[in-house]
């Protein structure tokens with residue numbers, strides 16, 4: 070009997086599905102356009118020089134070692150659900166009995182082409198390394214620049230988006246400057262450097278408890294961030310960040326952390342899209358009208374009343390559930406009860422030795438050094454691969470013990 074399961078994407082969802090299907094009496098093909106799994110939650114630390122790129126990327130073949138799992142390095146270009154075929158960019162096709170779509174999301178520039186062209190964003194390793202290079206290059210250029218206005222443009226850094234990624238990156242950037250400027254750039258006056266965080270909504274970290282949001286704001290202010298709320302970036306030409314209020318900012322570095330949208334391939338899938346283009350699925354993660362097709366992770370939206378977040382724990386839980394459904398159709402596992410997301414809580418690190426953490430299930434709201442220790446432990450535990458864990462520990466050890474940035478290379 071053919072039992073070929075094709076998993077598109079080896080992010081959090083794709084990998085969790087493959088692991089749940091390992092050593093079962095099925096054949097699993099995992100397709101990804103990259104040959105590594107990326108631990109996106111720590112990507113901003115690659116951009117801020119705290120982590121080496123190798124620490125957050127794990128080769129997929131090193132993870133998928135079971136005999137029934139195979140990896141295909143290829144880019145998916147189309148789907149024919151009626152004929153059960155996946156089309157690849159290299160011209161090859163792949164047929165399946167069950168399909169799991171876990172292609173994740175991409176950065177949403179909200180149709181603003183100037184921003185899409187000139188801004189930096191945090192989605193993949195090349196983008197994170199390009200951002201780190203831009204930050205260091207800006208310091209180099211400013212250090213040789215006599216013109217006051219031009220120097221200011223190099224030394225102003227703007228982050229659009231006051232959610233988790235924007236806040237974490239803002240803190241990391243301010244910490245980097247605090248350490249790097251006096252040590253490596255004596256020709257620069259640290260008071261000339263400014264880091265702005267612009268948030269469209271009226272609060273930072275909207276999903277968090279008000280007490281933790283207030284704490285975050287105090288911490289950002291203490292680190293020296295310039296916070297603007299209810300401010301949208303309208304355009305960016307590489308030199309001026311235009312805002313809807315409060316005036317423009319003369320800056321050469323805009324970091325876009327203001328939203329994601331589902332993978333472009335999603336528009337080709339049948340049926341309506343909800344919550345910003347995501348695909349509604351039933352409580353077994355199945356696509357309406359296609360019980361052999363499962364939609365996982367960032368792409369999936371609840372067809373019912375639940376509001377599923379686009380976070381790693383949801384991606385993992387949705388994948389494990391879908392794997393169990395698939396196995397149960399071949400009597401290789403018990404049929405699961407309908408999917409319910411269990412929120413393990415959220416954390417945001419606020420630079421060195423500080424974080425906020427909330428676990429709604431236990432009514433826990435925590436901040437400060439204890440929350441930071443918990444964040445450290447959870448992230449070290451969650452990183453895929455022993456070597457990656459060791460590299461991360463080594464990099465963090467260097468950061469914290471020697472008050473240094475680990476990577477200060479400009480790659481051009």
Ligand SMILES: Cc1cc2nc3c(=O)[nH]c(=O)nc-3n(C[C@H](O)[C@H](O)[C@H](O)COP(=O)(O)OP(=O)(O)OC[C@H]3O[C@@H](n4cnc5c(N)ncnc54)[C@H](O)[C@@H]3O)c2cc1C
Pocket residue numbers: 077078079080081082083100101102103105106107109110111112113143144145146171172173174191192233234332365366367368379380381382384
């Ligand atoms: C900067 C950043 C910080 C984040 N921080 C946190 C955090 O602190 N905590 C948290 O819980 N979540 C965080 N998230 C969200 C979390 O990373 C996502 O919710 C999670 O990765 C979704 O998992 P996924 O498997 O659906 O997609 P992904 O993990 O994005 O995986 C999608 C996979 O599909 C592959 N792919 C894409 N297109 C193709 C194609 N055409 N052909 C083949 N393969 C393709 C990609 O290479 C990728 O490997 C963060 C995200 C970002 C970008």
